[in-house]
Amino acid sequence: MTSPTSDTFTINGDRLWQSLMDLADIGAYDDERTGLRGVNRLALTDADAAGRRQVIAWMEQAGLAVRVDRMGNIYGRREGTDPAAAPVLTGSHIDSVATAGAFDGCLGVLGGIEVVRTLDERGITTRRPIEVAVFTEEEGVRFGTDMLGSAVAAGRLTLRSARALTDRDGLTLGAELARTGFDGPTDVRLAPPHAYVECHIEQGPVLADHDVEIGVVTGVQGISWQKITLHGRAAHAGTTPTRLRADAGLAAAQIVVRLRALVDSGEYGDLRATVGHLVVHPGLTNIVPARAELTVDLRNPDDVQMTRAEEALAAFLRELEGGGPGLSVTTRQMARTAHVPFDEGVQKVVAQAADDHGLAHISLLSGAGHDAQEIAALCPTAMIFVRGEYGGISHNPREYSTPQACAHGVDVLATTLVRLADQD
């Protein structure tokens, strides 16, 4: 073996990078705002389906046995010397938001395939099988629930409810699975793997701030998504006295401003709050909005503080309803996950692998949700974070990690997977 020590494995960084760039061509678009090429590969669109076919082709070229389950989750399996042993699982997702870059999710999937290629070239066999997973609709932007494929695989959500989810055009996930050819035959509930390790870009500035290459992820902060609809009363902008208005748009704006005030108060721990979606109806210049709809995305590493922040928002909504005539509020919880701590044993294997590769690392909590938080319900789990440029900007065509940073992350993944796959 040519690796620096007897049990570290260095992958082919150029080949990994080429895969990342090739996959980014599928669903590519010219982003007017940034002047860059972005990726738009929403789950189970034609672009996502084309990306999936490319990934399956690469899996098969790497000798993996591919199966697709009833949620469209894809698994590529490399056998171990003990085929009856629970496999070590790695992977992530290739679906994207509408204005994405090339790395989010894709690094974990293509990194897993690159590990297999490397092991094949070196003639390495492991005791346990190694499997590479591609989970469906991790982003949640098309069907409204993130980590959807992995959540069903782990048993947190039912197959039936997931397949019945609809997009903005009323298309069901089940129908889109069938249309794109990814309504697979395999049972969706995953038999517990031996361990799960996911390599992912950080999507934040912490690794760069600390000038380290590798993040050993200790867990995922809690996430709360809700949709709020405000019902007011349409009225003429010029003639309706201010005191007689029930302005749904104003109430929506007050919610956005109040959420930032909750964050800035410092009274809810390390709370983050985002209103990413906001529309008013009928949306005409001279009509007081009759209805407004917005989404609220709350994140908090502390479950108690998260609940307090949700309660503060709910109290403000009651205050809005009570504040004027004719305004009513409805809310719908779209997603809610508690803080998920990762397995300390797997974290130690990752940290040791980084040390053995001579890569500086720190431990940190993930701000974003990941498939790993679902699979953590089934088996010991951890994640490897790779540093991003430009403050770790993500969900944006500017998202970028250097070829070296990607290669280093997948080096650590390779060594980690082999060591886990050789465990009893």
Place this chain on the structure above:
Amino acid sequence: MTSPTSDTFTINGDRLWQSLMDLADIGAYDDERTGLRGVNRLALTDADAAGRRQVIAWMEQAGLAVRVDRMGNIYGRREGTDPAAAPVLTGSHIDSVATAGAFDGCLGVLGGIEVVRTLDERGITTRRPIEVAVFTEEEGVRFGTDMLGSAVAAGRLTLRSARALTDRDGLTLGAELARTGFDGPTDVRLAPPHAYVECHIEQGPVLADHDVEIGVVTGVQGISWQKITLHGRAAHAGTTPTRLRADAGLAAAQIVVRLRALVDSGEYGDLRATVGHLVVHPGLTNIVPARAELTVDLRNPDDVQMTRAEEALAAFLRELEGGGPGLSVTTRQMARTAHVPFDEGVQKVVAQAADDHGLAHISLLSGAGHDAQEIAALCPTAMIFVRGEYGGISHNPREYSTPQACAHGVDVLATTLVRLADQD
């Protein structure tokens, strides 16, 4: 003559009401929010074109000579004994907002036709011709500028710029005039009429509050419309620290809240402020908005206070730009009209007509914009307001004036028009 005094004219209220209801069938829709039947007849849509054809048919049945100008404005002319004398003009518009009732604009057009029918039945001739106008795109919701047809007829806007305006789909007003068959041959610039009188629903609560039937309109308050676009930076909701965000949606919400604070401060006179249109991009739950667009509709009866309110808004926009990294603001003035005072002589004729019909009246300023404010640049002008129910709600399917209220308003219109048309 059967009218109560030798020179008042009582119209056929049932026939007027039937015309209003018949026209409301064109572009009718079932409004989910109110459970009522609403009207959606945006300017130069198929529904508006069908409404126009119906109005022209009624004009021709009433013996009017119909002409259409290059803005699609329609005029029906009843000759006087002195055809060379400048005509007395009445009218309004039949285009609507997307969620409208049956009365806004339509009462003035159908009221004018009903006056002509009444004069024909009574065998009344006037010295001056009487003309009934239907102005194009008064609402401004499709092509972005209100009072558009009358503004071009009065010479405030050029024909070329008006015809080049586009709707949300990029269709030009000129092309839509041609498509619907209303790109008429007549010159758009209107020769100054002797006087203009427009009968319109109040669209507010003042007449009902004073328990009177008729409003003598003293003028129209100033209107300022602008579109504000905020450019921020898309970023991941879970991982981007709050201090590093350039959240275009938050900035938009802050503008909405600040506008209400300006109104509530009482420091800008009788200011009204409305944000009727607000969208954020990309509009996804877990992405900080990169861009937001909103419209601001300001109304003020005092031009100095209006300018002060606009300046306060501009100062707040500069504050937003200076407040954080990466946020920029662009604004575009969509419409701006100063306070338009109406002619005292025409107001006196209207008030006297109301007295002669035994109808209680008050004088009041219009909160909404009307075609009359454009035609006021050409000739002595005033308006007759008719009382509305439910607080005068308008731009809403609940908009309603009783058959009696409508008939009383058009009675006053008839008497006013005949008296003006008999002036030297």
